[in-house]
Amino acid sequence: MNRLNDEGLGALPAEVARPAYNRHDLKIGIVHMGIGAFMRAHMAAATEAALNAGDLRWGIAGVSLRRPDTRDALAPQDGLYTLAIRDADEHGQPRQRLQVIGAVRSLLVAPENPQSVLDAIAAEDTRIVSLTVTEKGYCHDPATGALRLDHPDIVHDLAHPQAPRSAIGMLVYGLKQRHALGHGPLTLMSLDNLPANGHVLRAAVLRFSEEVDSKLCSWIERECRFPCSMVDRIVPKTTDGDRAAVSQALGCTDAWPVLGEPFFDWAIEDDFAADRPDWTLGGARFVPDAEPFERLKLRMVNGTHSSLAYLGAMAGWQTVDHAIGQAPLREHIEALMRDEIEPTLPALPGLDLAAYRNNLLARYANPALAHRTQQIAMDGSQKLPQRLLGTVRDRLAKGLPVPRMALGLAAWMHYLRGVDELGQTYRIDDPHATELTALYQRSLGQGYTLDAVHAMLAYAPVFGDLAGNAQLAAALLPALQSLHTQGVAATLVAMRGTESLLI
Missing domain, CATH: 3.40.50.720 (NAD(P)-binding Rossmann-like Domain)
Structure with a gap:
């Protein structure tokens, strides 16, 4: 042609x-x-x-x-x-x-x-x-x-x-x-x-x-x-x-x-x-001011996209539509938006958050895009501070729990091991890949313990002032242990009912 x-x-x-x-x-x-x-x-x-x-x-x-x-x-x-x-x-x-x-x-x-x-x-x-x-x-x-x-x-x-x-x-x-x-x-x-x-x-x-x-x-x-x-x-x-x-x-x-x-x-x-x-x-x-729109998009879209990507990649669910088609993951992402992210958002006149949430889930389910979870998983060290940690900081500052946000962060940490649940290896594509994979091996690679979690949180380029945060570490540890011993699907099933903890 x-x-x-x-x-x-x-x-x-x-x-x-x-x-x-x-x-x-x-x-x-x-x-x-x-x-x-x-x-x-x-x-x-x-x-x-x-x-x-x-x-x-x-x-x-x-x-x-x-x-x-x-x-x-x-x-x-x-x-x-x-x-x-x-x-x-x-x-x-x-x-x-x-x-x-x-x-x-x-x-x-x-x-x-x-x-x-x-x-x-x-x-x-x-x-x-x-x-x-x-x-x-x-x-x-x-x-x-x-x-x-x-x-x-x-x-x-x-x-x-x-x-x-x-x-x-x-x-x-x-x-x-x-x-x-x-x-x-x-x-x-x-x-x-x-x-x-x-x-x-x-x-x-x-x-x-x-x-x-x-x-x-x-x-x-x-x-x-x-x-x-x-x-x-x-x-x-x-x-x-x-x-x-x-x-x-x-x-x-x-x-x-x-x-x-x-x-x-x-x-x-x-x-x-x-x-x-x-x-x-x-x-x-x-x-006149893009900040409310930025926060809405970064937290609702980008934040859930990253959480979905790391959980999906670790489970071997290669595309976003395949991953969101798993009922426990869909339920988790919907609850993550509703129960942990939406309460941190500023008011946007005319915005129906429930409709926005449902529309976003439908966008993720689009079968014509075949958007690969590994593509979204790139550059986690650069993305997580913008996409997840702002929500985490806002909730921690008010003494609110972060179990579903912590699961997304735990999935990223777990992802650093470089092999999914099907035994398929992959490259960590990140500007801090050398430092992060070495940190993983020194800490979580020796056992999913509280000390190992604190060692990961001490990585300043990603977590900054969250280093040493006891509430976040306490939320991360069970999520990491469950991903390690039970896998993604079973961990997501066990998350059902977590919203009762947030009231």
Whole structure:
């Protein structure tokens, strides 16, 4: 088959949506760092709606920070790719809706040409730099939020301003070049799953810029904007089977389509330095304060997703829909939301928490996504402080029990042993993998005891001020012992009735 490209758009099947504008008229107004599957299924889709409405100032330059694979797949396709929205019909049969996205006009690979990234940030038409670099991409301490000046990439970038490696280094040196050209301030916008993600990004950029140029730091602090945002859409990893199925439906080869669920949510603080697309056309909403939406999403969606992933991975339940299809796990996740998470959430006018909870369970049960639990289990050291420990701290501060939250944390600790209940080994994919696996072997690997639990809680990059917390340790110990001796399924069955402890 021919390759998906601009010339072949007119030959696509009629049911495939495609750009309604002339892509050659696009200006690049957004530089996006970390052009992975999530951004292409989320922000780019909302931007496409604004472009289809006729505002062609918001083409995207996508930056890969590590590998050239996205560029290599999409450059021969003129930056085009397919978004496949998947769910099931009323009979439970998978179905999909296809849209070819045209918003990406340029693809850069930072390690090959870091100056091209700085030039894109400094370009006069650029108004927004956005990021999906995952939690670890901010080179910060997850427990405190502070930029780690001893992080290897930050150390390198301070010494090599012409060839930065980190997103933070590229942002600051790009802004320095922009300021020197007199091109005006930018909006710097995080789309990662971090509490107060705009504040985290701002603090990291300002701290790095202090080390570079105090006048530059003052300009960034005074003129640039860092809105917080909450993003929500389940986007599983694309498989070779997905590529083949999408290409067959298109009648041409798409080397890297992306998948997503029909659900889409994006709450963005309306605080921009120099205009913005009308992302509301794609389902976004501009809000005065994103924090309540962030907390809702991080705790209800991301927190339960991680708990489900570690329990499912240890039981050998390979996908989210398979895992949530196990009645004891579904009951546990529902009770986790209702009894432990929801009481910690701020009021959101118009939000029906019971309906939100039920909708989330239905999203997890979507059989068309095949979202792998091992994919969600990546980078636990970076995710748990944001997704689980905020809820834990709030409940402990009020003297409330945390049995179901503790089971999610225990499942992560148990996961560090590197072998599931079926005897299948797996790699711990985490920036702290070496330290964590060694810690596991020194502590829990010698026996699931209270002393071993306290040794795990003493790991400051994850648990911070929770080290030595007797209430949390007391909740973790029986959960760990049950997972170790009884397994996931039996532990979940034994959790039935735990809600009576929470009243």
